Amino acid sequence: xxxxxxxxxxxxxxxxxxxxxxxxxxxxxxxxxxxxxxxxxxxxxxxxxxxxxxxxxxxxxxxxxxxxxxxxxxxxxxxxxxxxxxxxxxxxxxxxxxxxxxxxxxxxxxxxxxxxxxxxxxxxxxxxxxxxxxxxxxx
Numbered sequence: 096x097x098x099x100x101x102x103x104x105x106x107x108x109x110x111x112x113x114x115x116x117x118x119x120x121x122x123x124x125x126x127x128x129x130x131x132x133x134x135x136x137x138x139x140x141x142x143x144x145x146x147x148x149x150x151x152x153x154x155x156x157x158x159x160x161x162x163x164x165x166x167x168x169x170x171x172x173x174x175x176x177x178x179x180x181x182x183x184x185x186x187x188x189x190x191x192x193x194x195x196x197x198x199x200x201x202x203x204x205x206x207x208x209x210x211x212x213x214x215x216x217x218x219x220x221x222x223x224x225x226x227x228x229x230x231x232x233x234x
Contacts, residue, residue, distance in 0.1 A: 113163060113166055113167050113170070116163050123156070124156050124160070127152065127153075127156060131149060170213075174210065174213060174215075177210075177214075177215035177226055178208060178210060178215055180215075180226065181205075181208040181215045181217055181226050182208060184205045184208075184217060184226075184229075184232060185205050185206070185207070185208065186204065186205065187204070187205055187232055187233065187234055188202065188203065188204050188205075188232070188233045188234070189202070189203070189205055189217060189219060189224065189229045189231065189232050189233075190202040190229070190230050190231040190232075191219070191224040191225075191228045191229050191230055192228060192230065194222075200230075201219055201220075201222050201224055202219075203219040203220040203222075204219070204220075205217045205218065205219055206218050206219070206220075208226075209223075211223075214226070214227070215227075217229070
């Protein structure tokens with residue numbers, strides 16, 4: 096069960112990092128565009144600034160934004176894959192370790208699934224079992 100908790104924590108942490116990075120990038124993009132606009136408004140018309148630097152910086156900002164969005168989409172795909180895998184377990188009997196060390200193993204028929212904090216959970220009787228903690232599956 097420790098591994099499952101670590102996976103949930105890692106997923107939540109990576110999602111939070113992506114969200115923070117996107118917010119920071121949006122702020123930096125807005126600041127950059129404000130500076131760019133101010134520079135263009137105040138430049139000397141007889142000696143304009145080199146546009147290659149502006150274009151390069153805009154391209155870099157756009158590239159970073161696309162990478163962050165790509166990471167977010169990959170994380171969603173991985174999450175959906177867990178739901179698809181779990182859906183195949185509905186109606187089957189699964190076994191997983193107890194919630195705490197020393198608790199008896201949880202075994203029973205899967206009656207439902209849900210996503211919680213980026214982790215896929217199975218409903219086994221009155222218990223919620225992380226998909227990653229399942230140790231045995233039988234018909």
